[in-house]
Amino acid sequence: MPKDTGIGASTKRREDVRFLTGRGVYTDDLSLFGQAHAVMVRSTVAHGRIVSIDTSAVESMPGVLAVFTGEDFKDVGGNPAGWLINSRDGTPMREPKRPVLAHGKVRHVGDAYAAVIAESYAQAKDAAQVLSDATEIEELPAIVDMKAAAADASNRVHDEIPDNICFDWGWIEDNRAAVDAAMKAAPHVVTLELTNNRLVPNAMEPRASIGEYFPGTGDYKLTTTSQNPHLTRLLICAFVMGIPENKLQVVAPDVGGGFGSKIYHYGEEALVLAAAKRLGRPVRWTAERTESFLSDAHGRDHVTKIELGCTKEGDILAIRTETYANVGAYLSNFSTATPTFLHGTLMAGPYKVPHVYVNVKTVFTNTAPVDAYRGAGRPEATYSIERVVDKMCRELGLDPFEVRRRNLLTPDQFPYTTPVGLVYDTGNYQATLDKAVDLADVAGFEARRAESAKRGKLRGMGLSTWIEACGIAPSHLVGVLGARVGLYDAATVRVNATGTISVMTGAHSHGQGHETVFPQIVAEKLGIPASSVEIVHGDTAKIPFGMGSYGSRSLAVAGSAMDRAIDKIIAKGKKIAAHMLEAAEGDITFADGKFSVAGTDKAKTFGEIAFSAYVPHNYPLETLEPGLEETAFYDPANFTYPAGAYICEVEVDEGTGKVDVVAFTCADDFGNVMNPMIVEGQVHGGVGQGIGQAVLESTSYDENGQLLTGSYMDYAMPRADDVPFYTVDHSCSTPCTHNPLGVKGCGEAGAIGSPPAVVNAVIDALQRGGHSHVTHIDMPVSPNRVWQAMNA
Amino acid sequence: MTKVTMTVNGKSVSAEAEGRTLLVNYLREGLGLTGTHVGCDTSQCGACVVHVDGKAVKSCTVFAMDVAGSEVRTIEGMANADGSLGVVQQAFQDHHGLQCGFCTPGMVMTTAALLANNPKPTEAEVRHELEGNICRCTGYHNIVKAVLAASGQDAGAMAAE
Numbered sequence: 001m002p003k004d005t006g007i008g009a010s011t012k013r014r015e016d017v018r019f020l021t022g023r024g025v026y027t028d029d030l031s032l033f034g035q036a037h038a039v040m041v042r043s044t045v046a047h048g049r050i051v052s053i054d055t056s057a058v059e060s061m062p063g064v065l066a067v068f069t070g071e072d073f074k075d076v077g078g079n080p081a082g083w084l085i086n087s088r089d090g091t092p093m094r095e096p097k098r099p100v101l102a103h104g105k106v107r108h109v110g111d112a113y114a115a116v117i118a119e120s121y122a123q124a125k126d127a128a129q130v131l132s133d134a135t136e137i138e139e140l141p142a143i144v145d146m147k148a149a150a151a152d153a154s155n156r157v158h159d160e161i162p163d164n165i166c167f168d169w170g171w172i173e174d175n176r177a178a179v180d181a182a183m184k185a186a187p188h189v190v191t192l193e194l195t196n197n198r199l200v201p202n203a204m205e206p207r208a209s210i211g212e213y214f215p216g217t218g219d220y221k222l223t224t225t226s227q228n229p230h231l232t233r234l235l236i237c238a239f240v241m242g243i244p245e246n247k248l249q250v251v252a253p254d255v256g257g258g259f260g261s262k263i264y265h266y267g268e269e270a271l272v273l274a275a276a277k278r279l280g281r282p283v284r285w286t287a288e289r290t291e292s293f294l295s296d297a298h299g300r301d302h303v304t305k306i307e308l309g310c311t312k313e314g315d316i317l318a319i320r321t322e323t324y325a326n327v328g329a330y331l332s333n334f335s336t337a338t339p340t341f342l343h344g345t346l347m348a349g350p351y352k353v354p355h356v357y358v359n360v361k362t363v364f365t366n367t368a369p370v371d372a373y374r375g376a377g378r379p380e381a382t383y384s385i386e387r388v389v390d391k392m393c394r395e396l397g398l399d400p401f402e403v404r405r406r407n408l409l410t411p412d413q414f415p416y417t418t419p420v421g422l423v424y425d426t427g428n429y430q431a432t433l434d435k436a437v438d439l440a441d442v443a444g445f446e447a448r449r450a451e452s453a454k455r456g457k458l459r460g461m462g463l464s465t466w467i468e469a470c471g472i473a474p475s476h477l478v479g480v481l482g483a484r485v486g487l488y489d490a491a492t493v494r495v496n497a498t499g500t501i502s503v504m505t506g507a508h509s510h511g512q513g514h515e516t517v518f519p520q521i522v523a524e525k526l527g528i529p530a531s532s533v534e535i536v537h538g539d540t541a542k543i544p545f546g547m548g549s550y551g552s553r554s555l556a557v558a559g560s561a562m563d564r565a566i567d568k569i570i571a572k573g574k575k576i577a578a579h580m581l582e583a584a585e586g587d588i589t590f591a592d593g594k595f596s597v598a599g600t601d602k603a604k605t606f607g608e609i610a611f612s613a614y615v616p617h618n619y620p621l622e623t624l625e626p627g628l629e630e631t632a633f634y635d636p637a638n639f640t641y642p643a644g645a646y647i648c649e650v651e652v653d654e655g656t657g658k659v660d661v662v663a664f665t666c667a668d669d670f671g672n673v674m675n676p677m678i679v680e681g682q683v684h685g686g687v688g689q690g691i692g693q694a695v696l697e698s699t700s701y702d703e704n705g706q707l708l709t710g711s712y713m714d715y716a717m718p719r720a721d722d723v724p725f726y727t728v729d730h731s732c733s734t735p736c737t738h739n740p741l742g743v744k745g746c747g748e749a750g751a752i753g754s755p756p757a758v759v760n761a762v763i764d765a766l767q768r769g770g771h772s773h774v775t776h777i778d779m780p781v782s783p784n785r786v787w788q789a790m791n792a
Numbered sequence: 793m794t795k796v797t798m799t800v801n802g803k804s805v806s807a808e809a810e811g812r813t814l815l816v817n818y819l820r821e822g823l824g825l826t827g828t829h830v831g832c833d834t835s836q837c838g839a840c841v842v843h844v845d846g847k848a849v850k851s852c853t854v855f856a857m858d859v860a861g862s863e864v865r866t867i868e869g870m871a872n873a874d875g876s877l878g879v880v881q882q883a884f885q886d887h888h889g890l891q892c893g894f895c896t897p898g899m900v901m902t903t904a905a906l907l908a909n910n911p912k913p914t915e916a917e918v919r920h921e922l923e924g925n926i927c928r929c930t931g932y933h934n935i936v937k938a939v940l941a942a943s944g945q946d947a948g949a950m951a952a953e
């Protein structure tokens with residue numbers, strides 16, 4: 001019987017009621033007394049020197065209150081990269097300043113160089129247009145193509161960086177010679193060059209920020225679309241504006257999706273704070289979708305050559321990659337970690353491959369900054385590996401299922417130290433593969449293929465066995481790897497005098513359902529109804545210092561902190577109970593919401609203990625503080641390693657090249673599952689985005705650096721009729737060995753595992769359909785590309 | 793600025809609007825009905841869908857003045873009289889048809905209009921009808937299930953999970 005409450009129950013989401021009745025409160029829904037409106041003035045050229053900005057052209061326009069340019073921020077700090085990466089030769093990466101507003105030069109279309117504040121949005125917008133026309137920018141040649149950028153020292157995105165290279169990273173450099181030797185000795189080498197297409201994250205809620213300043217106290221408040229309010233506060237205070245951290249409150253209220261793009265601090269957040277201070281009024285800014293396309297951090301954008309050395313029987317002996325990763329015009333907060341430690345460390349996949357070497361060159365270009373987007377580095381690694389393994393099978397005439405079975409790590413090999421620096425704690429990759437084969441009815445594929453053929457369609461099946469590292473991350477490890485922050489999280493569990501509970505968590509929910517799932521855990525552990533537990537998140541004035549939600553970390557890290565804090569509550573409760581029941585503390589047991597003296601019927605309920613803690617009349621005050629509130633910080637001992645097997649079936653129309661994803665099966669190992677309904681929803685969403693990447697989504701800049709796909713008219717978002725129903729299973733569970741809940745994280749899985757399954761299926765369809773010369777098509781596998789490939 | 797009057801969720805209301813004021817801004821800023829969202833600037837995403845005289849309309853595409861005197865229904869007017877969730881809303885909760893909730897008001901309004909026209913749609917019809925509503929969170933699986941369930945069909949069987 002499925003449970004209907006507590007851990008493992010598909011409890012319906014309590015947050016849904018406000019969202020379904022229009023009572024959610026997103027940043028743009030707030031209206032503040034005296035508010036003024038900011039509109040950014042953005043570069044229309046990809047690369048140029050700012051000659052003059054004639055602010056007098058707008059200062060007397062109706063409603064205009066203030067104009068800001070890069071001059072106003074030239075003496076404050078810049079928005080930093082969160083990770084410092086060294087090149088192979090030991091030199092530190094190049095980190096150009098990323099100012100609040102562009103100063104001196106503009107470096108991508110959409111780079112904001114000025115802002116107009118006015119009484120109404122319409123007035124600000126009108127003035128921004130006039131200011132744009134009153135600005136002279138000397139256009140410079142745009143640097144768009146990564147390889148050309150790296151080859152041409154005469155044209156520079158940042159004048160001080162001659163070759164446009166941020167760093168040239170080797171992982172692990174000391175292993176390079178051994179990997180080269182293994183590759184040379186391998187009986188067969190498969191080579192594949194591929195592009196991991198640039199994506200625009202496109203959370204449906206555009207970014208928005210409201211700045212407030214309170215002159216009486218000198219306090220600032222920022223309400224913003226953030227996945228991690230404390231991190232945003234830290235970046236603004238310590239790096240950009242120099243505001244004391246205790247003078248800035250950051251609130252991220254209901255947030256309409258993030259997918260990585262709202263991890264980062266953006267210049268608009270600093271701008272509205274500075275403007276609020278100058279005007280003494282709240283200042284608000286909300287992106288139009290076009291601005292989101294131009295200025296949100298994009299994702300992926302790797303060009304990779306991967307080589308795989310193997311035996312003729314398909315045993316993988318060595319993997320070597322060379323990747324060019326586009327970071328765009330400036331470094332965003334995670335942009336140096338994404339192509340390195342979230343990518344190179346995963347390049348062994350779920351396989352027992354002895355030799356792996358990864359080289360990544362990150363390149364500045366005149367395009368929007370690129371940073372972590374759902375999966376962040378791990379989809380790129382998985383795509384490279386799973387595509388080259390598939391190619392190996394075709395070159396050697398081997399069965400892709402059989403080859404996976406030969407190479408997958410086996411359960412007895414854990415904990416397993418990979419050649420790229422990770423220790424996988426646990427897993428059972430055979431089990432998820434078998435489950436996927438079963439659920440996808442692989443045995444029935446031929447019959448389905450014949451049926452498709454009758455309708456004139458080429459049917460193909462693609463497999464991907466994937467692994468990722470999430471639950472980000474052990475602080476000591478990321479410190480060694482160059483992180484400028486720790487990646488623990490925190491929770492405060494406050495038992496109120498009347499027995500209700502408030503949990504203040506550092507995690508942030510922007511669709512994940514924390515307000516429902518976290519109480520399930522508290523309720524189960526304390527034996528009280530989930531309805532008496534309230535989750536508080538997203539406000540630095542209310543919650544302990546936590547790092548927010550990304551990298552599938554909420555439960556594994558912040559949930560573990562909450563679990564630890566609950567343990568402290570129980571431990572204190574036992575002391576109080578021992579006093580009240582006149583028993584030794586060691587004799588007190590806690591179960592089903594009751595503190596009991598072992599072996600007797602003497603007991604106190606959780607509510608009685610809570611009341612006593614706040615009304616301490618019969619209480620050991622000499623040895624114990626009153627109150628019942630505990631905080632725990634949790635720093636994970638390791639990453640977590642979700643893994644799974646995905647099988648995709650496609651139909652390809654030979655006449656048009658159109659690809660239809662007709663079936664998609666996921667068998668995942670997420671460790672323990674707290675709420676299956678929510679976990680399945682996360683997989684659906686990830687797979688939907690993965691199918692989007694594989695089949696539809698393309699971010700194109702022309703040679704002048706103009707974004708050709710800057711709206712939903714041009715950028716093909718997956719829509720309801722582009723995807724099928726998915727079959728999703730998470731029953732093959734090996735609980736994480738090092739966090740208290742045994743959870744691994746599920747948020748990114750779908751986006752990581754699905755793109756190679758789709759492309760492998762397309763290649764399979766074409767090969768079976770007689771187009772045996774087609775061994776690779778870059779994503780998105782658009783009708784044009786597929787048709788061209790078939791007819792080449 | 794002119795005073796524009798219409799009926800919203802059964803009540804006669806009026807607020808100031810310019811000629812260029814869109815219905816969505818009239819609702820959000822003029823009336824404080826912020827359940828209707830803005831997700832794009834090209835009339836593609838459907839986050840802003842409301843009903844105007846019974847028809848699903850993208851409120852970012854209509855000037856407030858042009859619908860003066862009309863009957864408008866928004867997400868705030870979709871619950872039952874006793875405040876409980878309406879059939880479509882309840883189906884979305886039951887089938888986890890929303891995550892971040894941003895696309896949700898538009899999805900609910902589009903679904904209600906869809907089912908009014910086609911009370912027992914097929915899966916393919918649902919997917920086709922939802923083409924004008926983008927959701928980035930759910931991969932549509934549970935939205936389509938919710939719509940089928942709201943139509944009284946066995947969504948679990950149709951999704952063949």
Ligand code: FES
Nearest residue numbers: 831836837838852
């Ligand atoms: S806001 Fe109306 S369709 Fe996007």
Ligand code: FES
Nearest residue numbers: 891892895927929
């Ligand atoms: S629920 Fe987030 S966009 Fe649909």
